[in-house]
Amino acid sequence: EPEVTQTPSHQVTQMGQEVILRCVPISNHLYFYWYRQILGQKVEFLVSFYNNEISEKSEIFDDQFSVERPDGSNFTLKIRSTKLEDSAMYFCASSEALGDRYEQYFGPGTRLTVT
Amino acid sequence: GQNIDQPTEMTATEGAIVQINCTYQTSGFNGLFWYQQHAGEAPTFLSYNVLDGLEEKGRFSSFLSRSKGYSYLLLKELQMKDSASYLCAVRDGWAAGNKLTFGGGTRVLVKP
Numbered sequence: 001e002p003e004v005t006q007t008p009s010h011q012v013t014q015m016g017q018e019v020i021l022r023c024v025p026i027s028n029h030l031y032f033y034w035y036r037q038i039l040g041q042k043v044e045f046l047v048s049f050y051n052n053e054i055s056e057k058s059e060i061f062d063d064q065f066s067v068e069r070p071d072g073s074n075f076t077l078k079i080r081s082t083k084l085e086d087s088a089m090y091f092c093a094s095s096e097a098l099g100d101r102y103e104q105y106f107g108p109g110t111r112l113t114v115t
Numbered sequence: 116g117q118n119i120d121q122p123t124e125m126t127a128t129e130g131a132i133v134q135i136n137c138t139y140q141t142s143g144f145n146g147l148f149w150y151q152q153h154a155g156e157a158p159t160f161l162s163y164n165v166l167d168g169l170e171e172k173g174r175f176s177s178f179l180s181r182s183k184g185y186s187y188l189l190l191k192e193l194q195m196k197d198s199a200s201y202l203c204a205v206r207d208g209w210a211a212g213n214k215l216t217f218g219g220g221t222r223v224l225v226k227p
Contacts, residue, residue: 033214035215041219042202042217042218042219042220043158043202043204043215043217043220044217045214045215045216048213048214056213056214058214091157091158101146101163102206103148103160103163104148104160104215105160106150106157106158106159107157108156108157109156109157
């Protein structure tokens with residue numbers, strides 16, 4: 001069964017450093033998303049992406065964040081200058097454009113630890 | 116604003132039935148999703164309701180009442196592997212790319 005993959009599974013970085021989280025969505029999917037989940041808290045939407053541009057973003061997704069689809073398979077989230085409060089599990093998700101459910105399939109996540 | 120409420124934790128016995136309630140108040144509505152999340156893992160899709168009524172899928176059923184802003188997930192014949200968090204999420208718009216807004220999740224503990 002096709003699945004969303006993410007790398008790395010765990011990233012440790014120092015405050016102020018840039019990180020890039022990588023995702024490979026399911027191949028026939030057209031909508032891509034990033035969510036995050038701070039330990040013990042709810043899953044929060046960050047951004048959605050379609051046709052090489054951002055469709056929607058949350059208040060969390062400020063100028064420190066950016067997304068990119070550098071080629072036909074990867075989808076990346078960049079945090080330019082990490083803060084302690086960016087420590088969280090980051091989930092990539094994708095959905096196809098056909099049908100009415102458009103359920104989002106989540107990747108296994110990248111645990112980001114900012115020290 | 117978006118507000119999705121569900122109980123924090125529930126405990127049930129193996130073989131029993133558990134019902135997890137979710138109430139929502141959102142600025143838009145285009146479907147309610149239930150996801151299962153085991154500790155440290157990604158959410159996995161369980162069910163979807165967009166019209167009122169019951170959707171049955173094996174041991175799992177989900178119900179929606181749009182007028183009441185209410186849904187529940189029913190888990191039957193509980194198994195130990197069903198111990199997980201169950202997340203209620205609302206999609207707030209008609210575009211396929213619309214975001215999901217999640218509740219805080221209900222942690223279900225299945226005891227032998």
